[in-house]
Amino acid sequence: MEHTQDHADTWRLLRLLTAGRRARLFAALPVTLVAVLAELAPFWLLYRAIETLIAAPQALAAMLYELAAWLAAALLLKYLAYGGAYVLSHHAAYDIMAAIRCRLVAHLARAPLHWLHERGAGALKQSVIQDVERMEAFLAHHTVEIAAAVMAPLCVAALLFWVDWRLALAVLSVGPLALACSWGFMRGAGRDHDQFSRATAELNNATVEYVRNMPVMKVFCRAAADFRLLQRRLEDYYRLAERITRRTVPGWSLFTSVLGAHLLLLLPLGAWLHGRGEVTAAQVAVAVVLGAGVFRPLLKVSRFSMEMPEIFAGLRRMAPILRLAEMPRLPAATATGPLQVALSGVDFRYRGRPILADVSLTLAPGSFNVLVGPSGSGKSTLAQIVAGVLAPQAGQATLNGRPAAALADDERARLVAFATQDVFLFSGSVRDNLCLARPQAGEDEIRRAVRVAQAEAFILGLPAGLDTRVNELGARLSGGERQRLAVARALLADTPLLVLDEATAFADSMTQRAFFEALRATYADKTVLVVAHRLYGIERADQVLILEAGRLTGRGTHDSLLRESAYYRAMWRCEALGVAWTLARPAADTGGEGEPTPFAEMTNG
Known part of the structure; x- marks a missing residue:
């Protein structure tokens, strides 16, 4: 049914x-x-x-x-x-x-x-x-x-x-028999096509991912066979195709064979009727010729019936x-001032694997918030939920009390700017890419966003400055330059909420500090959430959030977390040692007192 x-x-x-x-x-x-x-x-x-x-x-x-x-x-x-x-x-x-x-x-x-x-x-x-x-x-x-x-x-x-x-009945009698054979062997073709369509979609997703990552594969001289997801999808696809082929080919072969079996009845009957003088040789000959092609068009009908499940699956x-x-849309918000972000009991799973568990937090209007944690802890997922890119599977994420994932796209674009370390640039000029969110942005606004994003120096060095053409995906720019443009584009959107997911990965510690200071000084009214993998420059953040294994294990200011969180304290110590570490002259071979070793320099720092 x-x-x-x-x-x-x-x-x-x-x-x-x-x-x-x-x-x-x-x-x-x-x-x-x-x-x-x-x-x-x-x-x-x-x-x-x-x-x-x-x-x-x-x-x-x-x-x-x-x-x-x-x-x-x-x-x-x-x-x-x-x-x-x-x-x-x-x-x-x-x-x-x-x-x-x-x-x-x-x-x-x-x-x-x-x-x-x-x-x-x-x-x-x-x-x-x-x-x-x-x-x-x-x-x-x-x-x-x-x-x-x-x-x-x-x-x-x-x-x-x-x-x-x-003679007509003799020719046409094989039709119902052929259709019965076809029906018997082709039952369940709709389910097969649904499975085949799902396998095709999964293979397409894996292929797109492989093509996008092909430069990385080429760098390490890896073939398609080394891309395990694509390999698994190909194996599933061909295994399913083989199973469907083995089940359908016998029925198709029997169907085509039975369609041509009319001569087994027509010739004996025609000879008998001609011998009795009831039909002429011309009638028998024409019946034989017509009978050879009467059911041939039904092969097209049969092929069509085999293609229809695939077409229906596409529909x-x-x-x-x-x-x-x-899909329901909430009424547009009237306020465009600073936003308060609240997450309450947020859970998220990916293919059954828990990513976030019972996450609750608040980002005050106009506050500067930093999210830190080990790799794989769910930071990017949490940032996407705050930005409304992902919808929580349990709990709620709200912007000024309204569910973030339920906002209409135009309203979300007015409220939230989101930048990640994976940057997409369109074929066009640097200015075109920066003004994507606000084509009417003025020259002063563009220069301010570029300056805060620490992109001013490299843009001035381009052949035509802001009017320099860049290829699709920004192939003419370095990774750091593309990230700077993405941050400037997000700033230029002029939204009350700014979410930066590892968007400062381009920066060294000193550049990151300069970026954070310029961001707070220039865009003081923005509510900002920064996912950071380095701590340098976050000492003045209004709130630092620590995410470990999908759970918030700490929150507070820099100073309070140094006292209360062993993870944050260890992370800060490693950051400080990394900044202070220098190469030093090795001790003299005589065993006397010489210059400090690199290890001593690092530990003393």
Whole structure:
């Protein structure tokens, strides 16, 4: 029952997507019928030629020119009719595809960030590109071909019954048997295609991740086989494809074999009826010729039935995207001043693995907050939840009392700026990339954001300054330069909340300190959350949060945490030793007192 309901819902979605654009598809059907009838004309001419040859062989030569003329006319009509039908169906198909793509992209533009994050780029690419491309074959080609494949056997059957009803029954009797064989072997094809579609989506996600990380793989001279996630997805994909192939190929082979078995009945019956004088040799010959092709169009119908589950699976993948417009939106906030961020009992899991557990915190309006902790403790996940990129699976994250993940995109863009160490730059000028969030930003605002982000010096060194062209992904810039631009872009957005997830990874300790000081002095009203892997420069933070194994184990000022947190104290000591460490001259070989060793210099520092 559930499968039947899914099938009905998919057809309903298909009708919705093609609404208002089906006229050309329907117009192609009568044109296709004309082409089918023209395709049958040669068989009628063959029947007349055989009848004439048997009855009056000398008269056949006289009618050859007439038969040739009619044959040429039938072929020309067939060519024109099929051409017209395909023109109509292709125009309709590409019109529908363009409308579907525009609709999908428009809905994705309104999709919540956490929803996009959960789906993955590969799965979304499959829906917008590959699934829509399959619609082209279905609408442009199958509309005409399946119509012809259904009309042709009906017309042939009518012609066979006109020739002789007994010969017609002998030819058509193998059809139900072939369909029964196909149905028996092809049961469960819908479930197979759903599994195959899921495997394809997972393989697409892994492939996109591999392609994005290909420069890293090339640096270490690693092949695709060393990318274990991609390797696993490929193995799952081909294992599933092999299982489906082994199950479906025997049924398909039996189906095609039975379709050609009509001669086993037709020839003995035709010979017996001809011997009794009830049918002519021309009738038997035409029945044999027509019978050889009567079910051939059904192969296209069978292939179409095998492709339909895949097309339906693609439509089902589009359905969640098309439902995005129905997602509730909260009314826009009226206040644009400093924001208070609150997390209450937040939990988050990734594929069953706990990332955050019962995290509660408050970021006061206009405060400067730093989040520290060991690698893998969940800092980036927590930053994305605060920014509204991810939605907590339990608990709540609010901005001025409103759920962050439920904000409309335009409102989130007004309230939150988010920058990470993974930077995406568009092909264009430096100025274009900086002004992405605020195209109307003035020159003074741009220069202020660039100065605070510690990017002023390197931009001045570029050939055309802010108007220097950069390639997509910022290939002409270093990693640190790209990160500085990302921070400046986030500052230029002029939002009351700024979240920086390891966005200061570009900086050494002195540069990080200068950045923090400039940030607090220039943008004092912003509520700031910084995920940092170095502590230098955070001594004056209003609040330092310590995250370990997904739990907050400490919070307070720098001084209070030095007294109360063993982890923070050890981290600060390592930071201080790293800053004070210098290379020193080794002690003299004589064993006397010489200059301090590097270890002594480090420990004394």
